[in-house]
Amino acid sequence: MRPSGRVFDAMRPVTIETGFARHAEGSALIRVGGTEVLCTASIEQRVPPFLKGKGTGWVTAEYGMLPRATHTRGSREAAKGKQSGRTQEIQRLIGRSLRAVTDLVALGEMSITLDCDVLNADGGTRCASITGAWVALRLALGKLQRERVLKTIPLIGQVAAVSCGLTAEGAVLDLDYVEDSSAAADTNFVLTSEGGIVEIQGTAEDKPFSEEEFFKLLALAKQGTQVLFAAQDAAIKAAEAA
Amino acid sequence: MRPSGRVFDAMRPVTIETGFARHAEGSALIRVGGTEVLCTASIEQRVPPFLKGKGTGWVTAEYGMLPRATHTRGSREAAKGKQSGRTQEIQRLIGRSLRAVTDLVALGEMSITLDCDVLNADGGTRCASITGAWVALRLALGKLQRERVLKTIPLIGQVAAVSCGLTAEGAVLDLDYVEDSSAAADTNFVLTSEGGIVEIQGTAEDKPFSEEEFFKLLALAKQGTQVLFAAQDAAIKAAEAA
Amino acid sequence: MRPSGRVFDAMRPVTIETGFARHAEGSALIRVGGTEVLCTASIEQRVPPFLKGKGTGWVTAEYGMLPRATHTRGSREAAKGKQSGRTQEIQRLIGRSLRAVTDLVALGEMSITLDCDVLNADGGTRCASITGAWVALRLALGKLQRERVLKTIPLIGQVAAVSCGLTAEGAVLDLDYVEDSSAAADTNFVLTSEGGIVEIQGTAEDKPFSEEEFFKLLALAKQGTQVLFAAQDAAIKAAEAA
């Protein structure tokens, strides 16, 4: 039995609330169990210097965690004067994941920044950020389409992420903080609704894992992301019906 | 008529939701109109170096704003590598305001950090932070009392803050963003439930204001903080009844 | 009796020496008792990016304290790699105070930076900085008028600042370091020669103060700034006669 009482292939409850950030072009407050991330999409009519004049757009991400999103208070990165290596690694991952499903040429010369700020943390914050950021991005692009800035929504399907790991209960889906802290292996899968792989990050914590174990984790991730794609779909539909 | 349709001495609707941050010893999500600040209180069993061995505690604050809490996205302070002068000024003000109503000797050698993070901004974020932080602090102290770490709650009444200003409509209470941007004078009052003044910050924007105008603003602030004290009271009662 | 032997409404001796900084367009070395601040005005023919092309000028300030201006050596901010929150708060205050009496449109597209560097500190350094910076600014503007860059001096009167506080002797004018360290309330008033209020910063240190106490402090400040306006006047006259 897992610490949370879940069976090995059960996701935690997932909800996605849109419109929480009133000024953003798109926003999603995603909850995956006790993990809660506010994702906002901000559109700017300019691209970074390395893309100027190339007729292509840009999608990027920034990630942060409120100091008391965690069990014990972490120090504020703005006060320390730098972002940790972990923060930079995560925000680079979020940005790459979303670019992989965006047609940047169809977007044209504008930038969209996804800010993912963790309000409450209970494991899987980078995966929840990717899943929620896709919703924020999709809403912002829908707004551009309604305003006739874009003819179509330049997305190639949905992207979502989930972490799986090897624990005392074997391969399990959607690690919470307790499981994550003691897992022998921790893997993050970023997958698309079309069945493609966007990013795989697998890390052995104590000792190496086997190919067979890895395949089990991948199978769980494919199952788990189906739940996330459905939650994304529902959130978009509810938002656009409103 | 004010841009929001309010009369000159009307506050915006105020709500305070407790427990939003699940790990914090105390937390309050305060909404004053379109301004929304998440305030958390974190207890640590140590004091800053300058207080070591002096038998007294410490209360301090940190302030931040999510990049897209505002109309246009602001840059993330953690990414820029430093907190702005404005941020530092505000977090110093919040800390001073709460210390002014805390009996630090009765608290004993421990520290409480109030994190105030603005999720949505529509003017008055520093005032909402002080008002909400008092609730988070009060809840954390109540928890210490219930756990018998403290015999009594070392607070000398309540503290709350409101901004008043001189606009085209004259002296008005509780400026929103639109009013704040064009006010001839912007004043923040931090007052206690016992009728004391904790902090006054009054700034002429374009041209100096008169003593008489200042007294009008102070009178409005006294009226407005009554609303805030009641909201604090209600939030504490609801939280402790739960 | 106050520690310095002064009566409750006595300022410390004030002198303002102009021309100390030989390269600056205007400079004032102001002494208020044991506090000594070198203020310089530097003119630049450009405005910050946010004002470009708007036909208006800019006045800003920077503040610093020599490491050994104080009883015990403070660390050098340039060596630490950042300005403290206190420094930023003070320099923002100085800038705002001077802008409140400057007609920025009449100044036209140029910037004036006031550097206020404390050579010796004995309380009231931010107030002395504002009072001295006005003289430096006035001299720089006078130079621009003599050079026919400006037709008139774009100042709306004088601005000066003084701190008042509640001590064991009651409400007193012009706190020195000893008084400042133990005052129950510390208030800074930035007032104009026309009787207007530019900025009020009042802070309760230990416990809240009352409205009545606050009015006493304001009355003292109005009396004290008369001395400062006279000293500014005398300094300008002497400098322009030379």
Added chain:
Amino acid sequence: MRPSGRVFDAMRPVTIETGFARHAEGSALIRVGGTEVLCTASIEQRVPPFLKGKGTGWVTAEYGMLPRATHTRGSREAAKGKQSGRTQEIQRLIGRSLRAVTDLVALGEMSITLDCDVLNADGGTRCASITGAWVALRLALGKLQRERVLKTIPLIGQVAAVSCGLTAEGAVLDLDYVEDSSAAADTNFVLTSEGGIVEIQGTAEDKPFSEEEFFKLLALAKQGTQVLFAAQDAAIKAAEAA
């Protein structure tokens, strides 16, 4: 045909020269084609604060690239005042990879830092760093064993890394810079001589890749790391025979 003329499953020539850094407890200058990384191991008789008194050691890594290791000069991170997100991501990966094959308890309370500095870059610098760092670590541990500080060498086999990718020629082994720049997917595999997986990082650049493609890349990596394990073996034997 690949740009370098190699067949799809051919590694570039690999050489590992030990002892290049004369002061280090262990060092390896690894060359994988045109990529050249100097790896040094430094032993310190202390552990980071979070491990103090826990009876366990620590292995960590730092990574850097000389400004002109690349086609066009990159700016020096020390001059810019911060390490890029990419640098931090890589050095965290190197550290995790080596810890996964080190018995930290058997190591005891000491730290080993692996510095990996790229002298010439032609793709695959993070993989060459891991492969070379293992040799430097092994030599440092061998020295501790010869000096009777350690009874046995606390390593659980060898660890090495290689990048594979999807290019116009399909799945290929050991990407060089030209291939890396245009690959549709770039995957790094950190594998052990015992057949275990330590870390997998797979990234789709333009469009998602399939599970089948991923398995091909993994198979290539398993083949490629055999070459690297042999080169590590040979380098250690030569060094210890000397």
Added chain:
Amino acid sequence: MRPSGRVFDAMRPVTIETGFARHAEGSALIRVGGTEVLCTASIEQRVPPFLKGKGTGWVTAEYGMLPRATHTRGSREAAKGKQSGRTQEIQRLIGRSLRAVTDLVALGEMSITLDCDVLNADGGTRCASITGAWVALRLALGKLQRERVLKTIPLIGQVAAVSCGLTAEGAVLDLDYVEDSSAAADTNFVLTSEGGIVEIQGTAEDKPFSEEEFFKLLALAKQGTQVLFAAQDAAIKAAEAA
């Protein structure tokens, strides 16, 4: 004829005023022509970590320039967040120069920091800093002797510095700003009253200089420092007579 009208071997007027910084254990405001530097000595009863428990003291220096000490305003290093290479080079030189004439063992386990802040700059600020800092140091040590903390003053003679250079007028003594900007060679000599050399820094600006030219510059420096030693002597005598 030199731009200032001086003959080739004439120093500018030198004055040294002591006691300007009222809180410092020793202070000297040195003026060499239009260059004016405030030097303070601060005693602390502790040594840097690398000297702890070694029974020896430490003398170090920090250097700064007020933003408007120069013809055009320079940016404030505290605001930029770092000290320039030039600043660091100069403060290291000042520290080394003073340590070379201090008996650190006789000083015992305490530190003296010399702060040299340029109030007005007209060339030769590093030399004036060294010359003035020696006076501040000497006064602080005299204070320690009078307070019977030290039995004798742990100084091995006086140290002073002067710059010489090759200009259109040939080898000249004590360059001012105009000469310094166009000199073909700029050399700084730090010499002792006993005739020893503490530091030589000679730099060709446009083209290399000859050995013969260098000897001329050294001869001028020996002559110039005699003037400085006399000024130091006079300042100490006046201060200690007071």
Added chain:
Amino acid sequence: MRPSGRVFDAMRPVTIETGFARHAEGSALIRVGGTEVLCTASIEQRVPPFLKGKGTGWVTAEYGMLPRATHTRGSREAAKGKQSGRTQEIQRLIGRSLRAVTDLVALGEMSITLDCDVLNADGGTRCASITGAWVALRLALGKLQRERVLKTIPLIGQVAAVSCGLTAEGAVLDLDYVEDSSAAADTNFVLTSEGGIVEIQGTAEDKPFSEEEFFKLLALAKQGTQVLFAAQDAAIKAAEAA
């Protein structure tokens, strides 16, 4: 007898290997005894802002030391977030030394950056850097000439540097680390093949040195640089013959 067994006027063995950095326009790996520095020259078709439109080029340098180039590991400057004062002092010296023999007007509006990275340190790293950087610069300029970007090589002879010092064995040439650590005086001479002096840095460590001692050191430096000029010559000839 010197610690290394050398006689007082003997240089350590010097070798200069060119082409080590495959991407740089010029590179030299210089070894002076146990000191080893990789010097690269990078050409850019732009000049720093202060030279724009002035029709002149720029030569500058950056210096670094790998963390384990030394006996005990030094911390990485990129990780600490700033370059030390020593690093900045050295890179400024290298830049000045090379500019002194470069005809910047003949170079035209382009910049050449010399990166000097110490791979192994055994004293004299700044001198080896200058000597090696000249070779890298010369090769880069030769490449520009062969590509007909420049008509002639805009160098006024060769520049090289050596350190001399006063040790227990008297004045000696080319200090290694052991000698450098205990020398009473440490002097660096940057000289040209035409017999000119470009830079002299002489520092007394413990006590001042005499003029006569200084002349002995200068004579040794003149002798030592002859060896270095010959090594530079040989390296250039070998490189250009290839």
